[in-house]
Amino acid sequence: MAGNPRNGRPYRRLTIQQRALHLPCWICGHDIDYSLTSYAAQRSAWAFTLDHAQPLTKGGDLLDPTNARSAHRRCNSARGNRITQPQARASRRW
Template sequence: MHREPVTMANSMRGTSARWAKIRDAQKSRRLPCNLCGQPIDYSLKWPHPQSFSADHIRPYEHNPDLRLDPGNVQSSHLRCNQSKGDNQHYSAGMGSASQVF
């Protein structure tokens, strides 16, 4: 039995279809942006900055095993997701605490 060697190209085969299912399931929940807390206008289409974007909570660049984990996805605005980038400790501008606790 011949096995194809594992390469980046064939290890990602089928990933886009699986990601589309995860993204679409998250979008169907119609939640507000989990990064800024504001509502998302789901009628806006990509690449509008306020359109829906499925955000990896723990960026897959640092956590490749979570790339297709539905539990690692949250709703966000495209702009918020792009601002976050691959930063695992992103805060959507909540500012600093008003006092030390």
């Protein structure tokens, strides 16, 4: 019985490579706080997570570097498994 592929060395390597790029969130375009690590990163909505442009449930490859994107935890969760990005909201009502 195979374990969770996200716990494997290839997935961790991909996550480290993507994180090292220090790219902004591909969904909202804002900077990601890369200083958050370990426990703090698990709690912060603005921490780095590895997202997939083509969701895994829609046939995306977990370990394909061309499918890997940097995202905020909050943006990644809000997007879910949709292929399109959620609409950016204005910071205030006009």
